[in-house]
Every structure is written in structure tokens, then in C-alpha cells.
Amino acid sequence: MNKVRLIIYQILAYTFFMGFIAYLSSSPEWVHTLPDEATIKVSIRHSGKIVGECRDLTVTEIKNLSPNMKVPQECPRERSPVLLSIEMDDKLLYESNARPSGLQKDGVSTFYARFDIPSGNHFIKAVLRDDANNPKRAYRLEKHLEIIPRQVLVIDFKDGFIIK
Amino acid sequence: MKSPVVYVRKVGKMLLNPIELLFSKIFTDQANPFFHLGTLSFFFFWIAAGTGLYLYVFFETSVAHAYESIEYLVNEQWYLGGIMRSLHRYSSAAMVVAVTLHLLREFVKGRYQGVRIFSWVSGVPLLWLLFLSAIGGYWLVWDQLAQYIAILSSELLDWLPIMVDPMARNFLNAEAMSDRLFSLLAFLHIGFPLALLLGMFVHIQRISYAKTNPPKQLAIGVSSALVLLSLINPAMSQAPANLDVSVTNVGLDWFYLNVFPLIELWGPGWVWGLLVAVSVLIVILPCLSPHQRKPIAVVDPPNCNGCSWCFADCPYSAITMKEHDFKKGHKQAVVNPDLCIGCGICAGACPSSTPFRSVDELITGIDMPDLPVKDLLKLTDKKAKKLKGDKPKVLLFGCRSGAPTESLEQDNVAGILLPCVGQLPPSFVDYIFRNKLADGVMVTGCCEEDCYYRLGNTWLEQRFAAQRFPHLRTTGAKRNIAVIWAGEQGNKQLAAKLDDYVHTLENEGHEDDLRFVKGGRDE
Ligand code: HEM
Ligand code: SF4
Ligand code: SF4
Numbered sequence: 001m002n003k004v005r006l007i008i009y010q011i012l013a014y015t016f017f018m019g020f021i022a023y024l025s026s027s028p029e030w031v032h033t034l035p036d037e038a039t040i041k042v043s044i045r046h047s048g049k050i051v052g053e054c055r056d057l058t059v060t061e062i063k064n065l066s067p068n069m070k071v072p073q074e075c076p077r078e079r080s081p082v083l084l085s086i087e088m089d090d091k092l093l094y095e096s097n098a099r100p101s102g103l104q105k106d107g108v109s110t111f112y113a114r115f116d117i118p119s120g121n122h123f124i125k126a127v128l129r130d131d132a133n134n135p136k137r138a139y140r141l142e143k144h145l146e147i148i149p150r151q152v153l154v155i156d157f158k159d160g161f162i163i164k
Numbered sequence: 165m166k167s168p169v170v171y172v173r174k175v176g177k178m179l180l181n182p183i184e185l186l187f188s189k190i191f192t193d194q195a196n197p198f199f200h201l202g203t204l205s206f207f208f209f210w211i212a213a214g215t216g217l218y219l220y221v222f223f224e225t226s227v228a229h230a231y232e233s234i235e236y237l238v239n240e241q242w243y244l245g246g247i248m249r250s251l252h253r254y255s256s257a258a259m260v261v262a263v264t265l266h267l268l269r270e271f272v273k274g275r276y277q278g279v280r281i282f283s284w285v286s287g288v289p290l291l292w293l294l295f296l297s298a299i300g301g302y303w304l305v306w307d308q309l310a311q312y313i314a315i316l317s318s319e320l321l322d323w324l325p326i327m328v329d330p331m332a333r334n335f336l337n338a339e340a341m342s343d344r345l346f347s348l349l350a351f352l353h354i355g356f357p358l359a360l361l362l363g364m365f366v367h368i369q370r371i372s373y374a375k376t377n378p379p380k381q382l383a384i385g386v387s388s389a390l391v392l393l394s395l396i397n398p399a400m401s402q403a404p405a406n407l408d409v410s411v412t413n414v415g416l417d418w419f420y421l422n423v424f425p426l427i428e429l430w431g432p433g434w435v436w437g438l439l440v441a442v443s444v445l446i447v448i449l450p451c452l453s454p455h456q457r458k459p460i461a462v463v464d465p466p467n468c469n470g471c472s473w474c475f476a477d478c479p480y481s482a483i484t485m486k487e488h489d490f491k492k493g494h495k496q497a498v499v500n501p502d503l504c505i506g507c508g509i510c511a512g513a514c515p516s517s518t519p520f521r522s523v524d525e526l527i528t529g530i531d532m533p534d535l536p537v538k539d540l541l542k543l544t545d546k547k548a549k550k551l552k553g554d555k556p557k558v559l560l561f562g563c564r565s566g567a568p569t570e571s572l573e574q575d576n577v578a579g580i581l582l583p584c585v586g587q588l589p590p591s592f593v594d595y596i597f598r599n600k601l602a603d604g605v606m607v608t609g610c611c612e613e614d615c616y617y618r619l620g621n622t623w624l625e626q627r628f629a630a631q632r633f634p635h636l637r638t639t640g641a642k643r644n645i646a647v648i649w650a651g652e653q654g655n656k657q658l659a660a661k662l663d664d665y666v667h668t669l670e671n672e673g674h675e676d677d678l679r680f681v682k683g684g685r686d687e
Contacts, residue, residue, distance in 0.1 A: 010385065018389050152407065
């Protein structure tokens with residue numbers, strides 16, 4: 001091939017290279033959420049109730065403890081799993097049973113989830129139960145929400161549900 | 165039954181070969197980008213590292229000001245900072261393209277087994293580090309894209325049972341995001357590339373004379389292209405991140421951020437599965453492919469004088485020199501069987517391989533059990549005896565990875581195939597001319613810059629051109645030898661060059677003013 005033709009082909013090759021790099025490094029666009037949708041993030045860390053009762057130690061048991069460790073009671077450390085369920089407009093949105101973290105099962109239970117929902121009016125119901133032995137013990141939330149497009153709504157918990 | 169890997173490689177070759185041939189035509193073999201994918205990867209890395217340093221000077225490591233500091237470069241300093249930023253992004257993209265093609269090419273060409281396993285397996289962490297480096301970089305811009313990948317990468321990490329507290333909690337909303345985390349990310353964006361660089365040097369440890377710089381022509385070409393691209397189409401940030409507002413559309417870098425849509429489509433568990441599966445598949449690929457280990461080089465101490473020529477030429481540093489077993493004050497070559505790939509380049513280097521020695525049986529200092537030098541000599545004599553006719557007689561030496569030579573055999577042309585032409589001692593050519601076994605000798609092999617054994621064709625040519633030991637000795641050999649690096653696809657070109665060569669020998673005679681003919685398949 002003659003020199004000029006070669007140079008033209010090289011320029012073509014480099015143009016293809018530039019086009020390829022430029023195009024794929026920013027396109028095609030990816031749609032993460034639709035413009036009229038909003039995001040709900042459930043993010044909760046909560047420790048379940050301790051399972052079991054504390055027990056009074058006998059006198060001899062206390063005697064056997066080392067002097068700096070003397071306590072009158074022995075308490076279990078294991079915590080109950082935490083159950084969380086969230087309904088939106090009477091449809092179940094999220095339900096999870098989070099076990100306590102840690103090898104001794106004495107740590108916190110955590111929840112994280114993300115949902116895209118249509119914006120507009122919604123009715124949200126949430127229940128958190130942190131004592132498996134006592135189903136009656138529950139925290140509840142029932143609320144009308146007016147959600148605008150692209151809003152990020154966080155459902156958190158601290159002594160009760162918090163909506164941010 | 166053949167392993168499916170063999171078929172995949174075959175199909176790969178069918179796709180790759182025509183493209184490579186086209187690029188050789190356009191760029192010549194010496195500057196064919198497909199022959200320089202590893203060195204190009206290095207080159208793109210250096211561009212990204214250099215421009216990254218510049219960006220770092222102006223970068224503000226805080227949630228509030230990171231975005232602005234990059235916008236400043238792009239808008240107020242477009243002529244330098246803006247170009248640096250674009251170069252940084254585009255060279256990184258070019259790097260992953262080069263690395264991916266490099267990986268695929270080494271696989272398709274069957275260059276990932278034996279000693280090469282070291283390079284192959286050490287390439288896998290490089291892939292991870294490369295992607296981690298790039299993803300970290302996108303994060304720092306703190307625009308909508310960064311917000312998107314922050315949320316999804318934390319969800320990906322949270323799938324692993326390592327942390328009690330979900331990492332995603334850091335990106336719940338604007339309030340949750342901290343500067344401390346941001347500094348950590350900026351730190352990682354230096355740490356990962358440094359680890360990558362270290363890994364890149366480990367990657368080429370087992371290779372002697374590893375090239376890390378592409379040929380000048382290519383270096384100038386690709387860097388000009390990247391600068392031009394940065395001017396025409398500067399890399400831009402997307403709208404600033406705001407964790408209180410959800411991300412809708414993002415312009416994605418599909419080179420590096422391709423896992424993120426997958427996380428959305430499949431969920432993090434399957435994506436981890438895919439990432440691990442692909443990595444493991446690459447690592448075990450050498451074991452899944454059939455591999456015939458070639459016999460390794462063997463040293464014969466009585467015939468080794470300790471010149472170190474083989475040591476200097478071994479493409480995988482498989483040879484070391486030690487005190488000679490019995491020749492006082494001499495050295496002796498030792499082959500490390502784990503590193504030897506069985507190419508025979510050492511046998512071609514050894515001065516004891518010369519057929520002019522007055523010995524009953526030609527035993528050389530370092531030799532290949534599958535084709536010892538004495539058998540190569542017998543084969544040469546036998547093939548030469550068969551040459552007949554009035555046309556100039558030519559012995560054609562080729563290699564198994566280059567253009568097949570059998571199909572070119574005629575009455576006046578005989579082909580001799582070696583594992584690698586680097587195994588051909590130059591003294592053989594002297595021997596052929598001195599004893600008038602043929603009128604001409606043509607040597608062919610892999611394309612320039614693309615020797616299957618890395619250095620066979622380069623060393624052979626340097627030996628013939630008296631730039632490397634051992635040299636050609638006789639005038640006849642120096643003048644009449646023809647070297648055509650035609651490559652496995654260059655059959656037709658080789659046939660044409662052979663015809664030409666026979667013609668010149670016919671017209672000019674082989675005594676006087678012939679030249680050292682050299683060529684490739686580039687026409
Ligand atoms: C950062 C990414 C990478 C860079 C910069 C790089 C660069 C290089 C360089 C410069 C060479 C030496 C070439 C020579 O002089 O012969 C090489 C060899 C090699 N690379 Fe890579 N590489 C990278 C990633 C990979 C990956 C991901 C793989 C595959 C998993 C891989 C597989 C190989 C193999 C098998 C060889 C040996 C070839 C031979 O011995 O003939 N590389 N690489
Ligand atoms: S055969 Fe090749 S790899 Fe083995 S020692 Fe000789 S030159 Fe080195
Ligand atoms: S080239 Fe031959 S003589 Fe020289 S060190 Fe190697 S084996 Fe010994």
C-alpha cells in the first residue's frame with residue numbers, strides 16, 4: 001500500500017479508537033430510577049430484647065467467683081431476633097427477621113433495603129417486634145405520606161419509628 | 165475428545181487473525197497494536213498516573229467541595245486541568261480495553277501455560293485492582309454517577325457478611341455522608357493504583373527483557389489520539405450528587421462500571437458469584453486446557469565452556485551460571501526445569517552447536533531432547549541432498565508457530581521445521597554455504613514483535629546481523645541469507661518472497677554482491 005493510503009487508514013483506526021473510548025465511557029445512559037419515582041430506604045439498627053431472665057446466684061456460687069468479679073446475678077446475653085415488616089397501601093413491601101449479630105448473639109440486629117416507589121400519596125404501616133417470646137410487644141407506625149418525585153425517604157428507628 | 169477450550173481458542177483465532185492481519189497492513193508488524201497490548205497497558209497506566217498527580221494537586225477531599233474543585237479545572241483551566249482530567253479518564257478506559265484484549269489474545273494464541281502460568285495467574289489480581297482503581301476514581305467526582313455507584317457498591321459490599329453495620333448507612337441521605345469516609349476513598353484511589361503498579365511489575369518478573377514501552381510510533385499515535393479526544397470531547401461531570409434526591413439517568417462508563425446495572429438486575433449475590441466464577445475460571449484455565457509440556461533444555465558440561473550466551477538469550481531466565489563441574493575457572497550453564505519452556509533458543513546460541521567441529525558426533529553445550537543439534541544437522545544434510553533441478557537451490561528454515569513451510573517445498577526448495585527458529589545456530593548457515601549444500605538459505609518465523617517464544621526471531625536476526633553472539637562467519641552466508649518474518653498467516657507473502665529470492669539468486673549469482681534480505685508480510 002502506498003504511504004498516503006496507509007496514513008489515512010491509520011487515522012481511521014485512531015478515529016475508531018477515539019470514538020469507541022469516548023462513546024462507551026459515558027453512554028448509553030442507564031436508568032436507575034424513573035423521574036417520577038421516589039426511593040424508600042429502610043435502614044434500622046436495633047437490639048432485640050435479651051432472651052431469658054436473670055438468675056440469682058447462690059451463696060456458694062458467689063463465693064467461687066474471683067473477688068473482683070462478684071455479682072449477685074447471672075444474666076444471659078443472647079438477644080431476640082428482630083422482626084420488621086412494612087406495608088405500603090396494604091401491600092407487603094418488606095419483611096425481614098434479623099438475627100442479632102455476634103458469635104454470642106448479643107449484638108444489634110440490622111436492616112437495610114432500598115425500594116423505588118411511584119411518587120404521590122401512600123399509606124405506610126410498619127411493625128417492629130423485638131421480643132420473640134412476647135409477640136404482643138411491638139412498635140408500630142401508621143402514616144399517610146405525600147411523596148414527591150425523586151424524594152429519598154429514610155425509615156429509621158430509635159425508640160420508635162423515624163421517617164426522614 | 166478434545167477439550168472445549170481448544171474449540172474456543174480456534175474460534176477466537178478465526179476472529180482475531182484477520183483483524184491482526186489488517187492492522188499489520190496498516191501499522192506494519194513492528195507497530196501492530198495487537199502485538200503490543202501489554203506495553204500499551206503500561207503506557208496508558210503511566211498517562212493515567214501522571215495526569216492523576218496533576219488532578220490531585222487541585223482536588224479537595226471533602227464532600228462539599230470535591231465536585232467544585234473538579235468543575236474548576238474543567239471550566240477555568242480547561243486548557244490544562246481540563247485536558248488532564250479528560251486524559252485521566254480516557255487513558256484509564258483505553259487501559260482496560262488494552263488489558264482485556266491482552267488477556268484474550270494470550271489465551272487465543274495459547275500463551276498461558278507452562279512457565280507462563282505465573283504471568284497468567286498474576287494477571288487476575290491486576291484485573292481486580294484495575295477495576296477497583298477506576299471505580300474509586302469515579303466515586304471521588306461526587307456527582308450523580310458517584311452517588312449511584314456509592315449506593316450500589318455499598319449494597320454489593322454489604323452482601324458479604326463482614327461488617328455488622330451496613331456500609332450503605334453512610335449514604336442514606338446527605339446528612340449521613342461524612343468527610344472521613346471521603347478521605348478514605350481518596351486514599352484508596354491512590355492505594356489501589358499503587359498496588360496495581362506493583363502487581364504489574366510482579367506480572368513480568370518471570371520474563372526476561374520484558375518490554376514495558378510500546379514502539380514510539382504507537383506511543384505517539386495513541387497519545388495524540390487521546391489528547392485530540394480530550395479537546396473534542398472533554399470528560400464532564402454529571403450533576404452534583406445529592407443524597408436527598410434519587411438518581412434517575414446516569415451516563416455510565418461501560419468499561420468499568422458494567423457490574424452496577426447487573427447488581428440492580430440480578431442482586432448482589434449473583435454478581436459476586438459471577439465475579440468469583442470469572443476469576444476462578446481464568447485462574448484454572450491453564451489446567452482445563454490440554455498441554456503437552458515440551459522437553460526442557462539439557463546441559464552437557466563437557467561441551468559447555470561457560471560463555472553465558474545461552475544465559476543471555478533465554479526468554480524466561482531459565483538459565484543460570486554456576487562454577488563449572490570440572491573446568492577450573494570456567495562457568496557452566498544450569499537449567500531450571502520449572503522455568504524452561506522448551507523453545508531451544510539456547511541451543512541456537514551455544515557456540516558448541518557449530519557443525520564445523522571435528523568430532524564424531526555433534527554434541528553441544530545445551531541442547532533440546534526433542535530435536536538435538538546433531539539430528540538437526542543430519543536433517544539438513546538429508547534435505548539438502550534431495551534438492552535437484554537447474555533453479556537455485558534453497559533451504560528454508562521455519563518454525564512451528566510461523567508460516568507452514570511444507571507447502572512451499574519444491575524440487576529446488578526444501579523446508580526444515582524447528583520448534584522456534586531461534587534454535588537454528590548461525591553456524592549452520594555458514595556450513596550450508598561453505599559446503600555448497602544449497603545456493604540460498606531462507607529463514608522464516610513469527611512476525612516481528614510477535615514471536616511465540618518472545619525473543620526467537622529478534623535474537624536470530626541480531627545474530628545474523630552480527631549484533632549478538634554467535635555471528636555468521638562466512639561471506640557467502642552473510643550476503644545470501646534471507647530472513648522473512650511472515651507469521652502464521654503470512655503463507656502467501658512467504659511464497660512470493662521465496663519466488664523473488666530464487667529469482668535474485670538466479671539472476672545475480674550467489675557469489676558477489678547479494679545482500680542480507682530482510683522482510684515481513686507487510687506488503
Ligand atoms: C494491568 C494489566 C496488565 C499489564 C500492564 C500487562 C502487561 C504485560 C506485559 C508488559 C507483558 C510482557 C510481554 C512481553 O514482553 O513479552 C505481559 C505478559 C503476559 N501477560 Fe499481561 N498484563 C496485564 C494483565 C494481564 C492479565 C489480566 C492477564 C491474564 C489473566 C495477562 C496475561 C499475560 C501472560 C500470560 C503473559 C506472558 C506472555 C508470554 O510469556 O509470552 N496479563 N503482560
Ligand atoms: S529451551 Fe528456551 S526456555 Fe528453556 S533454557 Fe533454553 S532458551 Fe531457556
Ligand atoms: S551457550 Fe553453550 S557454552 Fe555457552 S554457557 Fe551456554 S551451554 Fe555453555
